[in-house]
Amino acid sequence: MDTLKQLDQIEKDGLAALAAASDEEALAAWRTAHLGRKSGLMAAFDGMKDLTKEERPLVGRRANEVKQALESALEKKQSALRMAALEASLSGEHLDVSLPGRAQPLGRLHPVNQTLRRIYAIFAEMGFQVYRSREVESDDYNFTFLNIPAHHPARDMWDTFHTDREGVILRTHTSPGQIHAMREYCPETIRVILPGMVYRYEQVTTRSEMQFNQVEGLAVGPNITFGDLKGTLTDFARRLFNPQVRTRFRASHFPFTEPSAEMDVECFVCMGDGCSVCKGTGWLEILGSGMVHPTVLRAGGYDPEQVSGFAFGMGPERITMLLHRITDIRHFWRNDVRFLEQF
Amino acid sequence: MRAPLSWIKDYVDLDGISIEELAHRLTMAGLEIEEITFVGLPLPPGDKHDFKVEGIEWARDKIVVAEVREVGPHPNADRLTLCRLHDGDGEHTVLTGAPNLFPYKGQGPLDPPLKVAYAREGTTLYDGHAEGWQLMTLKKALIRGVESYSMVCSEKELGISEEHEGILFLPEDAPTGIPLADYMGDAVLDIAITPNIARNANILGVAREIAALFERELKQPDTAFKAEGSPVAGQFKIQIENPELNPRFVAGLIRDVKIQPSPGWVQRRLRLAGQRPINNIVDVTNYVMLDIGQPLHAFDYDELMRRAGGKPPTLITRTAKKGEKLTTLDEVEHPLQDFTVLVADTKGSHSIAGIMGGLDTEVTEKTTNVLLEGANWNFINIRQTLGYLKMNSEASYRFSRGVHPALAPRGVGRGLELMRQWAGGTVCEGLVDEYPQPYADPTTELTAEDVRRWLGIDLAAKDIAAILARLGFATRVKGEVVSATAPDHRVDISADPVIGKADLLEEIARIYGYDNIPETRLADVLPPQRNNAALEFEEGVRDLLVRQGLQEIITYRLTSPEREDKRLPPGVAPDPKPYVTLKNPISPDRFAMRKSMLASMLEILERNARLRARLAFFEIGFVYHDSESGPLPDEKPRLVIAITGPRDLPNWQSAEPELLDYYDLKGIAEALLEGLHLTGIRYEPGQHPSFHPGKQARVLAGERQLGTLGELHPAVHGQHDLGPAPVLVATFALDALMAAAPPRHEMREVPAFPPVLEDLAFIVDEALPAGQVQALIEQTGGSTLAGVRLFDVYRGEQLGKGKKSLAYALTYQAADRTLTDDEVAKLRKKIIGRLERELGAALRA
Structure with a gap:
């Protein structure tokens, strides 16, 4: 059948001519020549009316195949040419990728609040909730209820700012919050941490401040032991410093706890080998703790024959200093941007 | 306190215990070894020690x-x-x-x-x-x-x-x-003595702890003396006027001593312990105090006789009389308070009891007969006296922390014997011992259950008793109950049975070793769980501000009124409510609790003014306002925000930087309030004296003012060392913000039907606040008007003088259907109509 042969030839010629076309203009001309109204292919469609009833479907199918083949080849060719043109144009566009980016202001929490949040989060997971109380405090809450009566030698342990108002001081520790919390919650069991600012009559030096934060903790209940104190605080240290860190508890003295203990954490800088951070001891003093003194439990409304408890207190500034090797505590309230921007 | 090992060995055998082990155990038991001075003994190997190492090895x-x-x-x-x-x-x-x-x-x-x-x-x-x-x-x-x-x-x-x-x-x-x-060869332990273990501020005390910790025998000091003189009775008398303040007074007499330097080894021991040798008699008083903990005082007996007109003297202890003064050994005259106890005689007073001897009756080089006093004083009373005298001595250090009265005769006995050995002479037989107020050593009961409940360890009653016995307690075990009577060298065990029990539990834990108590996790009943809403809100505010690129600061809450007054322009009187001020400030510029966060912020802006052109800070903290309900102030949580400088950070591409202005700050405030889901917020012109009168707004929720924001008053700006760029400041009452914030907010449905967008510009009077225009558009548009955004403010000649054009992008949208052109046209007409009628606005063609 001649027409079918002609169609084969039309396809072959068309594809060959397309391969030779190399720009949009040539493609347009090719389209007119091979797919246009006057093309051989269209002539073949037109000639179908002269064919026999038997030939017509065969030629028709073949003519459509050829049309599709040419159109799809054209599309491919067009896309290839467009890609080539784009690539040619992009090759001239080069950034200096090493130039600095456009700076965006990065907001930051004060480093001490960053540490406080870590402390809150760790204790929250152990069931300790945050309880806050006032900073300008009565002498009774700061001392007397905490088993530190007037003229007691233990009062020497705190250098106190006294106000001009009788019996009113700036709290020297967050411990008054223990009494506030116990009086509010008694007879429930208690697990709270008590963060906040405290004040000491102390010269401001690289190592000491007259205003600093403390985070105190208090657990009270019918079945709380010194072993629980050790376990809870060791868990805390492992989460704050590293999972392997070792702790040790040294006997110490605080009037509001008995027995009292200082917790040392194995120096996380030298891993206990001794370095300048731990002053060669391998240990860092992190917090004071102890079993709540019966006098304090009583002041809070609890019966020390029925319940026991532990309490602890730590300095978030000191912990921040250790974590980041900050050597001067005065950086914190100085708020020099060159310091703050590092956290 | 400084304890030479050689001296400790008088009371406990240290063979086989290394210095490091000794220091470690003492430190763990609460006698913290801060430093060891080596005087000949080998230094411990390596660099890692629990203590500071001083001195040399021979x-x-x-x-x-x-x-x-x-x-x-x-x-x-x-x-x-x-x-x-x-x-x-x-x-x-x-x-x-x-x-x-x-x-x-x-x-x-x-x-x-x-x-x-x-x-x-x-x-x-x-x-x-x-x-x-x-x-x-x-x-x-x-x-x-x-x-x-x-x-x-x-x-x-x-x-x-x-x-x-x-x-x-x-x-x-x-x-x-x-x-x-x-x-x-020796080594001197420098031990930090906490107030509860003041009983250990002597060599015997340290040795007793070592003996208990290492289960070694404690040798008792020799307190007997060889007396060959005539009986002491009748040679002097003691009269105690207030037994409460002077529970015991013991004295003895030694005659014909020769004042000279102490033996070399005594001088060396005293020096190693940090005490300067004086002469053999004074050295004995110091030596015995360091040795067993009883301070002593030596009087020149002949001087006492002379004052008594040649008759046997009477030592009288009494409180000072009104206006009485006394000159102490250091030749300082002290005016005395009426509660201060003195040692006196019939002629007058000569010592401040327990604190310092008097000049008149002290031992001199000519002294031959010595009356040796070992007394006991009420430690609280001694502290009160120390409090106003501002004096300190080794004796008062001990008396102000409590000394057991049983030590008085032991101290005098040992002192007389050492005087006899070091100064010759003859000791008179016997002591005069006035003990009107005997101290009852408390007996405390505790059980194995107490130990388990409090410490979390299982110890049998007999083991508990054994631990306490190592510290000198007299113990009895009856079934599960241990009765322990405190030894007669300590006054720290309470007579209250419950507190006394805690005192014993501490001793058991110390000697048993904190290290040996297992770590356990809390197994107790979990308390009701509660949120801390105020803290959570505060932290939420912090996050919203940090997300906007602000740096948080924390400042001193102590300030001075002068510093705070600088936040106001000259001539504006500060709020007259009193500050909470300190009686004993440490720094002249920080003696009052702040009333303003703005002043704190300005201090930090000044400090950083030269470091960065662009600053963006916030602080959340308290201010302290005088309260009408009592002496304790109200502590109010406040937020302060400040921004200043170029809008963008310095950049290699930037052209001339634009400066941050009121609207930057307002944008931060709006984002904050939006983040807190506050609605119906209004900004109205404000009159806060710290701000530029024309560039400030009160932030209102309903009628309640939440805060103020605006540009710092140029006069206030000028009072601070700040850069030239305007400083924008916002202050908020955090409690008011929290009260206005809804506890939760409901979601608005995400629109499913297409919006109709349209821009409308209105010409209005210059004086008309844009906020009013927008409010009226929103009100008129109702729920169908999904958004109104001002996108242009224009002023020009063709608008006419005193006019401005406000151009708004409106979004019409219905939740349940596609709006028809008709509906939109109707609403548009309504909006334009109201604006024309109520605000005199004209639609700009």
Whole structure:
């Protein structure tokens, strides 16, 4: 059948001519020549009316195949040419990728609040909730209820700012919050941490401040032991410093706890080998703790024959200093941007 | 307190215990060893120690006991001598200028020879002639024509004390040739004594702790004295006026003493313990105090007699009379308070009890008869007196922390015997002992269950008793119950049975070892769980501001009114409510609790003004306002925000930077309030004196003011050392913000139907606030008007004078259908109509 042969030839010629076309203009001309109204292919469609009833479907199918083949080849060719043109144009566009980016202001929490949040989060997971109380405090809450009566030698342990108002001081520790919390919650069991600012009559030096934060903790209940104190605080240290860190508890003295203990954490800088951070001891003093003194439990409304408890207190500034090797505590309230921007 | 090991060994055997182990156990048991000064003993190996290491080690092969057999002249120098010395191996000629060898010069061979500390060539020790403690190494040298390679040492050169007047003489029986370190090497423990263990502020106390910790025997001090004189009774009397303040007074008498320096070993011990030797009598009082913890006072008995008109004196203890004054040993005259206890006689007072003796009756070089006092005083009363006298002494340190009255006769007995040994004389028989208020040593009961409940360890009753017995408690076990009577050297065990129990539990834990108590996790009932809404809100605000690129600061809450007044322009009177002020400020510019966060912020802006052109800070903290309900102030949580400088951070591409202005700050405030889901917020012109009068707004929720924001008043700006750019400040009452914030907010449905967008511009009077225009558009548009956004403010001649154009992008949208053109046109018409009628606006074509 001649027409079918002609169609084969039309396809072959068309594809060959397309391969030779190399720009949009040539493609347009090719389209007119091979797919246009006057093309051989269209002539073949037109000639179908002269064919026999038997030939017509065969030629028709073949003519459509050829049309599709040419159109799809054209599309491919067009896309290839467009890609080539784009690539040619992009090759001239080069950034200096090493130039600095456009700076965006990065907001930051004060480093001490960053540490406080870590402390809150760790204790929250152990069931300790945050309880806050006032900073300008009565002498009774700061001392007397905490088993530190007037003229007691233990009062020497705190250098106190006294106000001009009788019996009113700036709290020297967050411990008054223990009494506030116990009086509010008694007879429930208690697990709270008590963060906040405290004040000491102390010269401001690289190592000491007259205003600093403390985070105190208090657990009270019918079945709380010194072993629980050790376990809870060791868990805390492992989460704050590293999972392997070792702790040790040294006997110490605080009037509001008995027995009292200082917790040392194995120096996380030298891993206990001794370095300048731990002053060669391998240990860092992190917090004071102890079993709540019966006098304090009583002041809070609890019966020390029925319940026991532990309490602890730590300095978030000191912990921040250790974590980041900050050597001067005065950086914190100085708020020099060159310091703050590092956290 | 400083405790030489050699002295501790008087009471407990330390054989087989290394210094490091000793220090570790004491530290863990609450006697923290802060420093160890080595005086000859080997330094601990390595660099890692729990304590600070000071001092030197005496090389065993280089510093030895030697004997000086003859002291001869130096051929070319009168002030030097040449010693013929034998060091156990051979003879050496040693050159020295020690003045205490001069008496032996030219006396020929000495019998017995003088025992000395001899340092061979190459030894490292302290330079006796240098200021402070400088190390030096002995080298061969030619001194005035004589070769010198070794030396005989002074105490200073060996690190024993600062004594460098002459060389150290050793006892005659010191074995020649043995290393000096073996003979008298020592180390001094510097122990931090907390108030609850003041009973251990003496050598016996430290030894008792060591004995308990290492389960060794404690040797008891010898408190007996050899008395050959006439009975003390009748030679003086004691009269106590207030037994509450002076529970016990014991005294004895020694006659015919010879005042002179104490034996060398006593002086050395005192110096190692940090006490300056004076003379044998005074040294005894100090020695006994350091030794067993009872402060003593020595009176010149003859002076007391003289004051009593030659009759046997009566020592009277009483409180001071009104206006009474007293001159103490240090020749300072003190006015006295009426609660202060004095030791007096019929002629008048002579000592401040427990604190310092008086000048008139003190022991002098001429004293021959000594009355020795060992008394007991009420520690709270002593503290009150110390409080106003601002004095401190070794005696008052102990008395103000509590001394057991049983120590008084022991101290006097031991003191009299040591005086007899060191100063000669005859001790009168017996003591005068007034003890009107005997101290009852409490007996406390506790059980194995108490130990388990409180400490979390299982100990049998007999084991509990055994631990307490190691500390000197008299214990009895009856079934599960241990009864423990406190020993008569401590006053820290409470007579309250519950507190006393806690006191014992602490002792059990200390001796059992905190290390040996297992770590457990809390198994107790979890309390009701509660949020801290205020803190959570505060943290939410922090996050919203940090997300906007602000830096948080934390400032001093102590300030001064002068500093705070600078936040106001000149001539504006500050709020007259009083500050909470300090009675004892440490710094003249920080004596009042702040009333303003703005002032704190300005201080920090000033500090950073030259460091960065662009600053963006916030602080959340408290201000302290005088309260009407009592002396405690209201502590109010506040937020302050400040921004200043270029809008963008410096950038290599940027053209001329634009400065942050009011609208930048307002954008931050709006984002904050939006983040808190506050609705219906209004910004109205404000009148806060710290702000620019035309560039400030009150932030209102309903009628309640949440805060103020605006540009810092140029006059206030000028009072601070700030850069030229305007400073934008916002202050918020955090409690008001929290009250206005909804506890939760409901979601608005995400629109499913297409919006109709349209821009409308209105020409209005210049004075009309844009907020009013927008509010009216929103109100009129109702729920179909999903958004109104001002996108342009234009002023120009064609609008006319005093007019402005406000262009708004409107979004019409319905939740349930696609709006028709008709609906939109109707609403548009309504909006335009109301704006025309109510605000005199004209639609801009």
